Amino acid sequence: MFKSKRFIFLLIFIIYINLSYDPLSAWAAESFDTTKVDEYVTNYIGKNGLPGAAIVIVKDGQVLYEKGFGHDSEGNPQTAKSIIGIASGTKPFTAFAVLQLVDEGKIKLDDPIVKYLPELKLDDERWEQMTVRQLLSHTSGLPNPTIVAPANTLKEGVGRLYDWKLQSNPGEKYGYSNANYWTLAYLVEQISGMTFNDYLTQNVFSPLGMNDSISVVNSEDITKKLGLPRGYVSLYGTAIPWTELEQMLSGSGSIFTTASDMGKWLSMHTNEGKNEKGEQLLSQELLKESYSPQSGIENYGLGWSLSSPNIKPARISHSGSKTTFQSQQDIVPSSGYAVAVLLNSFTTTFEHPYEISTGIIQLTEGHEPVLKSPTPKIIDLSLGVITLIYLMLGIRGILRSKLWTDKRKQHPAWRFCLRLIPQLVPVVGIGWLLFVVPTLKNNSSTTIDAFGLWPAAMIFLAIVFIIGLVLTISRIYYRIRIIRNLRL
Numbered sequence: 141m142f143k144s145k146r147f148i149f150l151l152i153f154i155i156y157i158n159l160s161y162d163p164l165s166a167w168a169a170e171s172f173d174t175t176k177v178d179e180y181v182t183n184y185i186g187k188n189g190l191p192g193a194a195i196v197i198v199k200d201g202q203v204l205y206e207k208g209f210g211h212d213s214e215g216n217p218q219t220a221k222s223i224i225g226i227a228s229g230t231k232p233f234t235a236f237a238v239l240q241l242v243d244e245g246k247i248k249l250d251d252p253i254v255k256y257l258p259e260l261k262l263d264d265e266r267w268e269q270m271t272v273r274q275l276l277s278h279t280s281g282l283p284n285p286t287i288v289a290p291a292n293t294l295k296e297g298v299g300r301l302y303d304w305k306l307q308s309n310p311g312e313k314y315g316y317s318n319a320n321y322w323t324l325a326y327l328v329e330q331i332s333g334m335t336f337n338d339y340l341t342q343n344v345f346s347p348l349g350m351n352d353s354i355s356v357v358n359s360e361d362i363t364k365k366l367g368l369p370r371g372y373v374s375l376y377g378t379a380i381p382w383t384e385l386e387q388m389l390s391g392s393g394s395i396f397t398t399a400s401d402m403g404k405w406l407s408m409h410t411n412e413g414k415n416e417k418g419e420q421l422l423s424q425e426l427l428k429e430s431y432s433p434q435s436g437i438e439n440y441g442l443g444w445s446l447s448s449p450n451i452k453p454a455r456i457s458h459s460g461s462k463t464t465f466q467s468q469q470d471i472v473p474s475s476g477y478a479v480a481v482l483l484n485s486f487t488t489t490f491e492h493p494y495e496i497s498t499g500i501i502q503l504t505e506g507h508e509p510v511l512k513s514p515t516p517k518i519i520d521l522s523l524g525v526i527t528l529i530y531l532m533l534g535i536r537g538i539l540r541s542k543l544w545t546d547k548r549k550q551h552p553a554w555r556f557c558l559r560l561i562p563q564l565v566p567v568v569g570i571g572w573l574l575f576v577v578p579t580l581k582n583n584s585s586t587t588i589d590a591f592g593l594w595p596a597a598m599i600f601l602a603i604v605f606i607i608g609l610v611l612t613i614s615r616i617y618y619r620i621r622i623i624r625n626l627r628l
Contacts, residue, residue, distance in 0.1 A: 172197075174205050176503050180511070181209055184496055188514045191372050191379040192218035192484045194399035197500060200476040201411030203403040212369040212484055213381040220399040223352060223368055224482040225384075226467035227460030230355070230395040232430075233405075234321050235276050235443020237328045237339055239426045242272075246331050249273040256327055263303050270310040272327070275320045276442040277434035281306035284317035287577065290584045291388040292358065294326040294336060314437035318392035325391025336390055348408055348415050350401035355394040359384045359462070366396060371464025372485035375595040376524055377517030379485050382592045385463045386584040393462060399482055402469065406478035409471055431456050431473075453505065459494055461486055463592050468493030470501060477504045488594040490516040520596040527600040534607030541614035549622045556619060560612055567608040570601045 177195065185193050192210030196203065208219035216222075241247045247256065253275060254260065254268050261267070266281065274280040283304065291297040298319075307315055325336045332339045337355040345353045354366065362368050362384055372379035397405075408415055413422045430442040439446045447455045456471040464486050471478045479500050481493040499509030537544070548556055578585045591598040 172199075172204050172504070177205060177500060178207070180499050180503065180509055181207075181496060183511055184492075184499065185209055187511060188487075188492060189374065189377040189379055189517060190483060190485055190492060192222075193496065194218055194220055194222055194224060194482040195496070195500070196220065196399040196403035196406070196480045197504070198403055198406040198410055198478040199504075201407045201414070201416075203407060206400050206403050208399065213372065214369040216369070218484065220403075221352065222484070223366060223396050223398055224467070224484050225362070225371075225393070225396045225460075225462055225465040226402070226469075226482060227393040227462045227465060228318075229458050229460035229467040229469055230389075230391065230393050231321050231460075232443040232458050232469070233340060233344060233355075233395055234324050234328070234336075234391045235430060236344060236422060237336075238272065238276060238324050239422055239430060239442065240343055241328065241331050243423050243426055247272060247327070249276075253323065253327070257298075257323070257330060260298055260323070261302050262306070264305045266306050266310060272324075273434065273442070274310050274436075275324050277437055277440055278314050278316050278320055279311050279434065279436040280317070280320055281308040281310050281312065281315065282317040282319045282323075283307045284315070284319065287580045287583055287585075288387075289581045290386070294322060294329055294357070294388075294390050297322045297388045297390065298326045311436055314440060321392040322388070322390065325394075328391075336394075340395075344421070345401075347419060347421055348401075348404045350397065350404050353395060353397040353401045355390065356396065357390045357394065358388055359386050362396070368396070369484075373464060373592050373595055374485065374487040374516055374520065376520045377514065380595070382464050382486075383588075384465075385589045385592070389462075393460060397482075399480060402480035402482070406469065406471065406480060410476055410478050431471075453501070455501070459491060461491070463589070466491070466493045468497045470497050472501060472504070475504060477501065479504075487516045488597075489519050492516075523596045523600055527596075527603055530600070530607065531603050534603070534611065537611050538607070538614055541611065542618045545615050545618035545622065549619075560615060563608040563612045566604050567612065570605040570608075574598075574601070574605070 177197070181193060181195060190210065192208065192212060194208045195206065197205040206220035208217065208222055210218045212218055212222065238247065242249055250271050250273055252268060253270050253272055270280045283306070289300050291300060301319060328339050329336050334342070340355050344350070356362065356365060370381045370383055373382040408421060412424050413427045414420055431444055431446070432441050433439070433446060434441060439448060441456070443458070445457045445459070447457065453472050453474045456473065458469055460467040464484070466483045466486055467481065468491070469478070469480045479497045481496045483493055495512070502509040548559065574587050574590055578587055578590055
């Protein structure tokens, strides 16, 4: 009996030892229920009217799940191999490239950027105090204007800064700016002697096996170099194909990749900076620093956003959005999971990739995600109702223009003109937004591009503009007729 108990104890001990040395990800892969992810994502994109999505889930350096849903604008199925832009999800890659050069001793994080890029100038003497670290953490003080001149190279892109002024002292506070990452990508080019895309390909993409990934310079390269189908914008809960706004993206939002490739990227981040061959692409010290809060900002590291304390479980993330695509990448240190969500559509009023990723993370935590109401659809449809009401009232006002003018035929000209101001103010304001802003600083955007930023809102503004313009012209026309009749 004693020997039997000893044998059982020994057997349990051996099983325990074997379990403790098996990779945790292998057990996670067996227990992870991918059918729940399928169900959740399918229901989500259906309820919210999204055309397609691509998802990858990683744990402790191992890809557990990758899949595409829906379709692209050419009717092809969306797969884990479909190339989609990750927009500002590029920034962690740009930061990674800079940190590799720091690892090699070619750059120091706390050196002034002018030490490496002396040719760059700003119309602000504080520029010389700006460090590489501050650019990485968005604490440089550089502004993030919406309207900028076009550029075809990174050198041209950062050359546009010559007449800019800082919005705060370097290192003083956080201020998200794409210009920080144009400058960092240009820094990579100057220090490495390679184009930014070539550097990423040689030092990040290839070592990770990200063979379907590329960093473009301009958004027009999407069709010229990649030949990708158009993405979508959301209108009243429906996705409509749209052409991406033309702009220089390099370093700040330039990477086009697949869910499958993003799995390899996140596998490295959940495997202490090593690729599947065990090669260390970045030291653990610098990797940890990139995930750590920086001076002047608690919720941003070096290229990564850090979740606020009320978000459970805590995550290291970066989102991204352009006018026809969106992305989200999340690393959950407490569990070893990481998730990437890529969408071939853009919704102004809601971050769908973040919501989808959050639901998937809840599934990895053993919780059931709540499928919320389609907020963007509700907002758009509500705005549509307002637009319709305004259109009906506007048509009524136009039809009654003669009566309105007749009632005021005794008013002097100055008083009549004052009564036209309520209609003229929105006409001037909306006209400036739709027709003048797209031409500022010789930028390449158009009125059609402005429409794609939020179609439902732009339809409302267009109706307000047209009604106001026609109403004003009608009333002036009848005023002129009254004056002519009086003279006769």
